[in-house]
Amino acid sequence: MHIVVCIKQVPDAKDVRLDPETNTLAREGVESIMNPYDRHALEEAVALKEEHGGTVTVITMGPPQAEEVLRESIACGADQALLVSDRAFAGADTWATSYTLAKAIQTLGKVDLTLCGKQAIDGDTAQVGPGIACRLGVPFVTCVQKTRQSSTESIIVERMMDDGFDVVQVPFPALLTVVKDINEPRVASLKGKMKAKKATIPTLSAADIQAEPQNLGLTGSPTQVVRVFSPEARGDRTVFTGTVEEQVDQLVRQLKDHF
């Protein structure tokens, strides 16, 4: 069974700021981490491999330093990793990113299952997973919260919904995006860390994945960011004190006064 996991390196959400000049994310001095949802996708892939055998391949599209999250993935149980990196990919939106990752996955031969995090915590679009599935022409299930049963042919999962969950069976090849409830990611093992340190991580360029240049990077991105801004901080807060009853009274009085 060949499982591919798509990983993104993102700025640590504990410290996200916008550059007021350029309206883009201020990345300088901000620590980069593996997108937290992707850690859960990786854990699910490794768990499925442990159950059914096979290979877990991790890919990321990003600048050369994104190799760090690939090594981290190997330490956590992935067998191999590929860095999809080329200057031509810069400025890609979710459309161009899905195209690029799908082209990269198509170079890997037979792939049974592709796993992605539900979304990346920097863009929060949740579009890339489904985008890849559409490009690959495989069925997809988003927001998977639990694997109920799996084989090397298909998988039965719970898809998180606003009012509960759906139980969905999907045949392979398929793509799933996962939420954090799906599992508890393991801590990278000592042997994994040793392996990660020594691993050779190949880089795939635009030419290697036989991509059409007009579909890549900024050129291939229909999305235009007109303005990015931080919402203005509102200072008008009141903290109620006293017993719960007193606090409720104060709140009700204020609401009445206001409306």
Add this chain to the structure above:
Amino acid sequence: MEYFLTEEQQMIVDTAREITNEKIIPVRAELDEKNEFPREILKDIAKADLFSIFVPEEYGGFGGGCFDIALALEELARGCVGVATSFAASALGIYPVLIAGSEELKQKYLPSIATGEKFAAFGLTEANAGSDASGIQTTAVLDGDEWVLNGTKQWITNGGEAQIYTIIALTDPQKGARGASIFVVEDGDPGFSYGKKEDKMGIRSSSTRELILKDCRIPKERMVGRKGTGFITVMKTLDISRPGIAALGVGLAQGALDEAVIYAKQRVQFGKPIVSFQAVQHILADMAIQLEAARALVYSAARHIANNPKNMSKASSMCKVFATDMAMKVTTDAVQVLGGYGYMKEYPVEKMMRDAKILQIYEGTNQIQRNVVGQELNKEYS
């Protein structure tokens, strides 16, 4: 301070730190409250390969020594000494096999210890054999191709949870300590059962239980080392394991210092954070000074012992006494810094202070350790 760890040692520290932060700290209060054995955390520790640290490479381990395991124990104890003790007890339990066991026993037991699939436990203490370990009464008699063991072991860490037990028994009772031998008893062996489970002041997530051997029959090959050499192996086992207990003290004290400083910076009295008061600063400073001194001694002793020197007892005992007395003092001071809040179970220092006490008692009381240092000095100067 920089302690010049190798890349591999730093990896051990980082891995244990992740386990502590992600898996231990969030549940430690609950495990303590419920007296619950940390099975899931030990599985996480196993998956992270930490059980392989002390097993030689030829048996599937990492091939680390006394210092490597001390580094892991320090980090785990920063989160919870109960969990760290359960982990350490597996190492202690298998050391006799590592030190004196036959190739066959090593092949049989070490690989599953390295993967964490099985835990070990060390069965020395009895009701009448604590500080005076030579007072053991458990016996082993050869009957054909089997040893028959009889006796009761007391306060055995990992009792009832481990699958592999190293049991010290008299094969020649007339000879006293020189008539002791070590045996491997497995969970499920005929005549082997578990007795009372202790309800303890601290390290409550660890399992402490009686082992009952009643005509327990095991194959002849399960004797560890030669007949009558049990005590020599026990002493060597404890010499190697004690820096690990010292490391538990260092980690615990680090956890307490972290809590105390963070609290002192947040807690406002008389209009200022209490960390700005010299009376509080001096307590914190003394905690940090003693902690760093203990860490330096433990690391030096563990590195010394890892090189397998001829005489390791003095260094081993010295670091155990110093670091665990320090841990008792530092955790008590941490409670003092937190004041009334420190005494409440909502804050972790209350548990830390309870956990610290056992470190001065188990694996040889600190009084016995001072005896060892004193006796060694007497020999050195003769």
